Amino acid sequence: MDLRLSPDDRVDSRARKPRAQGAKPRSSGGGKPRKPKNPKRKRSGGMKFIVGLAYFCFTLLLIGGVAVAGIVVYYGGDLGSSSTWEVPQRPPNIRVLASNGQLLTNRGQTGGEAVGIHELPEYVGQAVVASEDRRFYSHFGVDPIGLASVAVEMVRARGVTRGASTITQQVAKNLFLTPDQTLGRKVQEALLAVWLEQNYTKDQILELYLNRVHFGSGATGIEAAAQTYFGISARNLSLGQAAMLAGILPAPSYYNPKSHPDRARARQQLALANMVRAGYITEAQAQAAQADINAEITTQRVAGAEYYVADWVETLMNDYLGEVNSDVVVDTTIEWDLQKHAEFVVKEAIAQHGAERDFSQAAFVALDTDGRVRALVGGADYTQSTYNRAVTARRQPGSAFKPFIYLTALQMGYTPDTLMVDEPLNYNGWAPENANGRYVGPILLRDALAFSVNTVAARLAIDVGPENVVETAYRMGFSSNFQAVPAIALGTQEVSLLELTAGYTPFANGGYGVVPNVITRISTVDGEVLYEASDAGPGRVLTDEQVGMMNDMLQTGVQAGTGRAAQLGNWPMAGKTGTSQRNRDAVFVGYTANYVGGVWLGNDDDSPTRGLSGGAIPAQIWRDIMTEAHQGLTVANLPGHYVRLQDRVAVPMQDTVPATGIPVTIDQIQGQPGQQPQPMPQQQQQQPQLLGPADDGIGNLLNGLFGG
Incomplete structure (x- = not known):
């Protein structure tokens, strides 16, 4: 028996819900038929991905934008309001120029x-x-x-x-x-x-x-x-x-x-x-x-001696302007060619003689007679040491300070022709000696200074009073803190080379005090003048006669005394050597009617040199530098006027003191110290003559005892 159903007999295999009780049956024929629905189109997988990605990116960008905005607001808030923002000022620069406009260097942070x-x-x-x-x-x-x-x-x-x-x-x-x-x-x-x-x-x-x-x-x-x-x-x-x-x-x-x-x-x-x-x-x-x-090929610019000048200028800025807030241009008094020549001479001297004489440092300063610094060397090599030994260092000048002892005596009535006695001295336990341990007995002040006799300088300091020596030194321009003690006569109190050199300047300019100056003008980069040096100074500090007497004595020192190595051809010049104890410092200060220059040689650790004296290498350095400085200048005489006495006259206090070399004390000296007798009627005056080895036996004797 065939159990298969025909198509007409088939029923939906799916379960149907039973009709609810009382529900109306569906019309089978009289109702209006429903329109069939159109089926939905399915999107492709690629399109869905693109849309999704775009949506994701948009969302991500939106979130990222909000996040970035938040970060900007967060960190921007630390900057404060933009209305308060301003470009900070650049650290100021100091452009330092030589007198001819040549750039020495720049100073400042940049x-x-x-x-x-x-x-x-x-x-x-x-x-x-x-x-x-x-x-x-x-x-x-x-x-x-x-x-x-x-x-x-x-x-x-x-x-x-x-x-x-x-x-x-x-x-x-x-x-x-x-x-x-x-x-x-x-x-x-x-x-x-x-x-x-x-x-x-x-x-x-x-x-x-x-x-x-x-x-x-x-x-x-x-x-x-x-x-x-x-x-x-x-x-x-x-x-x-x-x-x-x-x-x-x-x-x-x-x-x-x-x-x-x-x-x-x-x-x-x-x-x-x-x-x-x-x-x-x-x-x-x-x-x-x-x-x-x-x-x-880049040029490695060498930090030369002009950098010592620039450093000094920088330290002076606060004194002239206060705080420097913008770029400035500083015109200095430095002569560029002389500055570089001085640097060369100093370095050559150290290279040639430093090792054999056990010195490693040097300093030099040159001023014109108005006190303007024309050249300055603060040490052997700026790249090795920036310490300025010409301006900052304080060293013993030795006998180079003696002219101020003699000047004090001149102001109290002594003259270059005053006769003193060179012999052993003991004053309250202080017993200064001559460097060579020898004594010559009666000696003129002129010769005593020329040959740097210690006992005479010491006697003068005691006679005139150390406090008066200090007063004279301050009037001549020194600024160091001096102690009024007799030992000041031997240059034991420390000074800078700059102030020592400036102290000699009145001898060269006719008796006018100076304040060493290195700055002539300070201006902005746009040319506005902020400071300009004036010609005002201490004024006259010496009389014409005092200038003449000092030049008479100090000329003798370079013509026949310890400074002979500094002679400058046919130029009238004068100067004084100085050597401190144990040859630790060797100094020479000399001058003409145009320039005053000072030289120092020694060691930073104050160790002694090997027999170095102011009359040797320092005097030679001075001569070599000043020869260049005077090129093209007209020869000029030193200022001042003094006529030497024909006969040497002894002061009363020396009359009873024989030149025996036997130690005596000040109490044993008779008479009024420093009193100069009036010339006898028969004594005639003559024009100044320099004392040289051929003048008389005294010249030969002194050269033999103290020469060099």
């Missing part, structure tokens, strides 16, 4: 002054832009294209390849922020960069960058870099030099032209190639720049 973009060759800025930020003139402070490019590079390299900061961002970092590599700092950098772009022109931003960026070797700013590496102003940079400076910016220490010249040249070539690519220069110009020997 090492060079700020220069305007319009003062520089056009290719200086172009080299920096081409190497550091080629879209500088088109972006708004942050370079999105550059950021994307660097990001791709870093992904490919799986590490940091290079920075993406624009020039504007670097300016923002240098001006306002710390160098910390943090998210907060980068956000603040971007904000400040946008602010800079809104408030400054592109050229102003580039100028800020060039004057604030660090170039290595302590040089901040393009001017300092040009001076440091090439010894010229940035205003005079060649194309090759500009390219080299632009090339070293990413890593100034690594590409330093002084220590790594090959690396610097490679960076120079890359910077020139970037300039060609940017259209700033042609290939031919780039090749010519690479062949520029001035750009390839």
Whole structure:
């Protein structure tokens, strides 16, 4: 039996719900038929993915934007209101010039002054832009294209390849922020960069960058870099030099032209190639720049003796201006050629004689007769020691201080023709001796000073009173703190070489006191005068006769006495040697009617030299420097007037003291000290004559005993 159902007999195998009780049956024929529904189209899997991805990205961007905005607000809040932002002032620079306008050096934190973009060759800025930020003139402070490019590079390299900061961002970092590599700092950098772009022109931003960026070797700013590496102003940079400076910016220490010249040249070539690519220069110009020997071989500017001058000038700025808040230009009294010649002579003397005589340091200062410092050497080598031994150091001048003892005596009635006695002395336990232990008995003040007789100087100091010697020294321009004791006669109290030299200047200028001066004018870079030296000074401190008497005695010292090595050809000159105890300091101070110069030799640790005296190498140094200083000048006599007495006259206190060499005390000396007898009627006066070895037996005797 066939149990299969026909199609008509088949029923839906699915279970049907029973009709609810009371429900109306469905109409089978009279009702209106329903329209069949259109089937929904199914979306493809790819379309669903794209839509989902777009939705996800949009959501992600929205969330990211909110997050970025939050970060910006959070870190931007630390910067305060933008209305309070302002570019901080650049540390001031002090440009120090010689009297002829020659740059001595710059002083300040940056090492060079700020220069305007319009003062520089056009290719200086172009080299920096081409190497550091080629879209500088088109972006708004942050370079999105550059950021994307660097990001791709870093992904490919799986590490940091290079920075993406624009020039504007670097300016923002240098001006306002710390160098910390943090998210907060980068956000603040971007904000400040946008602010800079809104408030400054592109050229102003580039100028800020060039004057604030660090170039290595302590040089901040393009001017300092040009001076440091090439010894010229940035205003005079060649194309090759500009390219080299632009090339070293990413890593100034690594590409330093002084220590790594090959690396610097490679960076120079890359910077020139970037300039060609940017259209700033042609290939031919780039090749010519690479062949520029001035750009390839950097000049390591030597820190010469003029740096001692610059240091001194810097210390004086507060006295003249108070706090320096902007760049200034200081015109000094320094004669550039004389300064460099003095430095050469001093270094040569140390090289030739330092080892054999056991001295390692030297100082020199030269003034004109108005007290203007014309040359100053503060030590053997500034690169080895910046300590200024001409201005700052205090050393014993030895017998070079004796002229002020004799000057005090002249003011109390003594004359160069006063006869004293050179013999052993004991004053309250103080027993000064002559350097050679010899005594000559009766001796004129003129000869006693010329041959640096210690006992006579000591007797004078006691006779006139040490307190009067101190007063004389202060009137002559000394500023050291002196003790009024008899030993001052032998130069045991410390002074600077500068004040010692200035103290001799009234002998050279006719009796007028001076205050040593190295600054003539201070002005802003725009030419506004802030300070100008005046001619005012202490005025006359010596009479014409006193000047004449001192010059009479001090001329004898260089013609026949201990300073003979300083003789300056046919130039009338005078001076005095000085040697401290155990030959620790050797000094010579000499002068003409045009210049006064002082020389010191010794050691910083106060150790003794090997027989060094003021009449030897110091006197020779003085002569060699002053020979150059007097080139082209008209020979002039020393000022003052004094007529020597024909006969030597003894003072009463010496009458009963025989020249036996037997020790005596001051109490044993008879008569009034320092009293000069009146000339007898039969005594005639004659024109001054220098005492030399051929004058009489005294000259021969003194030269034999004290000579050299």
